Amino acid sequence: MSAPVPLIAGNWKMHGLGPALSEARAIAAGAPAAGVRLALCPPSTLVERMSAALAGSAVSVGGQDCHPEVAGAFTGDVSAEMLAEAGARMVILGHSERRATYAESDEIVASKVRAALRAELEPIVCVGETLADREGGRTLDVVTWQVRNSLPQDLSGRAFTVAYEPVWAIGTGLTPSLADIEEVHRAIRDTLRDQFGPAGAEPAILYGGSVKPANAAEILAVPEVGGALVGGASLKAGDFLGIVAGTPGL
Numbered sequence: 001m002s003a004p005v006p007l008i009a010g011n012w013k014m015h016g017l018g019p020a021l022s023e024a025r026a027i028a029a030g031a032p033a034a035g036v037r038l039a040l041c042p043p044s045t046l047v048e049r050m051s052a053a054l055a056g057s058a059v060s061v062g063g064q065d066c067h068p069e070v071a072g073a074f075t076g077d078v079s080a081e082m083l084a085e086a087g088a089r090m091v092i093l094g095h096s097e098r099r100a101t102y103a104e105s106d107e108i109v110a111s112k113v114r115a116a117l118r119a120e121l122e123p124i125v126c127v128g129e130t131l132a133d134r135e136g137g138r139t140l141d142v143v144t145w146q147v148r149n150s151l152p153q154d155l156s157g158r159a160f161t162v163a164y165e166p167v168w169a170i171g172t173g174l175t176p177s178l179a180d181i182e183e184v185h186r187a188i189r190d191t192l193r194d195q196f197g198p199a200g201a202e203p204a205i206l207y208g209g210s211v212k213p214a215n216a217a218e219i220l221a222v223p224e225v226g227g228a229l230v231g232g233a234s235l236k237a238g239d240f241l242g243i244v245a246g247t248p249g250l
């Protein structure tokens with residue numbers, strides 16, 4: 001079973017108007033030819049324009065969330081099919097900001113994963129403990145529970161990615177120790193093998209939370225870290241490409 005190709009994905013969150021597409025173009029222009037997969041997940045309003053701007057480049061475009069249903073009376077929501085039609089190839093699901101702000105349970109996340117598969121989007125499923133969980137010694141229990149319950153069996157044989165994002169490390173400048181990152185990533189890998197058998201070795205497990213050019217290489221070199229999900233530092237091409245340059249083997 002080959003090691004997954006690392007994925008460095010940028011989550012633009014609720015940032016980005018039209019002029020920000022120049023950063024996406026600069027990222028595509030500086031993307032390595034091989035050895036790493038790159039993706040940018042802008043707000044839904046930019047998915048179609050970014051897909052057009054990056055057509056033919058090595059950078060895929062993704063959404064940041066989708067509704068479980070194909071269509072319906074769900075004001076303000078976007079379906080997986082709509083993202084796919086706009087050019088998305090991936091979708092971030094279960095980000096802690098959505099779990100916290102919109103009370104998204106593991107069951108809701110799993111239903112969104114099924115929607116992503118229905119629309120042929122690669123799900124990037126986020127898990128991660130709060131500071132209270134970590135201080136209470138519950139990190140591995142919380143994270144493996146989220147993996148088991150947010151990732152439906154429908155993922156068997158399909159392409160997907162898991163992102164470990166400790167909630168307390170997001171946007172704070174704080175990161176876990178490299179040993180702590182390794183411990184959680186190994187626990188996630190064991191859980192994936194348990195759920196999906198030998199195929200559980202295939203999905204990349206990304207680390208996310210205050211990744212920047214200065215710490216990317218050491219984090220990306222941690223065993224079982226298969227890439228990064230980058231927030232703030234994905235908004236500037238220079239920072240994002242600086243993180244990409246830390247990919248082992250490039």
Ligand code: 13P
Nearest residue numbers: 011170171209210231232
């Ligand atoms: P920061 O890189 O800004 O800490 O955000 C991480 C994140 O939430 C990516 O999904």
